[in-house]
Amino acid sequence: MEYLLAFLVGGAICSLGQLLMDLTLLTSAHVLVLFVCLGALLSGLGIYGGLVKLGGAGATIPLTGFGHAMVQGILEEIEAKGAIGILSGSFKNTTVGLVAAIVLGVIMALVFDPKG
Amino acid sequence: MAAENQTRKQQKYQRRVQQKKPKPPVVRNVIAAFVVGGLICVIGQVILNFCCALGLSVQEAGAPTAAVMVALGSLLTGLGWYDELGKFAGAGSAVPITGFANSVVSPALEFKREGFILGVGARMFVVAGPVLVYGTLTSVMVGFVHWLVKSR
Numbered sequence: 001m002e003y004l005l006a007f008l009v010g011g012a013i014c015s016l017g018q019l020l021m022d023l024t025l026l027t028s029a030h031v032l033v034l035f036v037c038l039g040a041l042l043s044g045l046g047i048y049g050g051l052v053k054l055g056g057a058g059a060t061i062p063l064t065g066f067g068h069a070m071v072q073g074i075l076e077e078i079e080a081k082g083a084i085g086i087l088s089g090s091f092k093n094t095t096v097g098l099v100a101a102i103v104l105g106v107i108m109a110l111v112f113d114p115k116g
Numbered sequence: 117m118a119a120e121n122q123t124r125k126q127q128k129y130q131r132r133v134q135q136k137k138p139k140p141p142v143v144r145n146v147i148a149a150f151v152v153g154g155l156i157c158v159i160g161q162v163i164l165n166f167c168c169a170l171g172l173s174v175q176e177a178g179a180p181t182a183a184v185m186v187a188l189g190s191l192l193t194g195l196g197w198y199d200e201l202g203k204f205a206g207a208g209s210a211v212p213i214t215g216f217a218n219s220v221v222s223p224a225l226e227f228k229r230e231g232f233i234l235g236v237g238a239r240m241f242v243v244a245g246p247v248l249v250y251g252t253l254t255s256v257m258v259g260f261v262h263w264l265v266k267s268r
Contacts, residue, residue: 003158006157006161007157007158008154010157010212011153011157014150014154014207014212015208018145018207022142029219031207031210031211032210032211032246032247036251037250037254040251041258055157056164058154060164060178061213063211066247066251067254069178071258075262078259085259085263090255096179096183100182100183100186100187101217101220104221105217105224105240106224108193112196112225114228
């Protein structure tokens with residue numbers, strides 16, 4: 001059931017992105033920026049937390065979940081340290097994914113050559 | 117007169133382009149995005165549950181799950197498979213965090229020939245950069261509003 005919900009929620013978010021790409025002039029880069037902002041806004045409104053409860057990884061793996069993680073980091077930091085948390089929280093929960101992407105990006109560039 | 121002609125010609129041309137341009141097969145694309153995006157999230161759920169089985173709380177398990185998904189996305193990009201998947205799945209492979217990894221690794225590979233500083237280093241964030249800039253901006257604004265409301 002957990003896996004079905006992850007599939008449905010994650011699939012729905014991705015197909016929304018596809019609809020935006022096909023029916024508007026937005027490119028995938030625009031959609032990714034839009035989604036991270038949308039996730040952050042919905043997180044602030046307390047809506048995205050509910051979606052995560054429902055869909056698990058289906059809500060955290062899409063890029064909207066990245067925006068949600070940024071906001072949750074800030075809210076946790078505000079709770080712990082006050083106003084400085086506004087500036088210290090964005091990357092509290094997102095550092096691991098980000099650093100992994102940077103390190104692996106360089107390693108992949110060392111190991112592989114572009115195809116075609 | 118000549119200028120007017122030109123614009124009329126341009127309009128006619130635009131209309132022709134609109135007519136002749138193949139319409140994207142929206143239904144097919146949306147289904148492909150749904151299935152592939154959904155399956156990537158199921159893989160994420162499997163990894164998340166595995167981390168939880170190792171004794172992490174759901175909150176703690178988020179970071180290692182993200183790391184593994186980024187690693188998968190990076191490796192498949194290096195092998196050239198993720199871009200093949202992207203042709204088929206569109207947003208289904210672009211929107212999950214594996215697609216974020218792809219957006220970092222893919223230009224890193226492509227611009228390798230321009231060197232490791234101005235090629236790999238500079239171009240890595242060509243898509244991920246805007247995502248981080250506006251994600252950070254939005255999250256800080258949300259945090260600021262939250263702090264204002266909370267501290268009143």
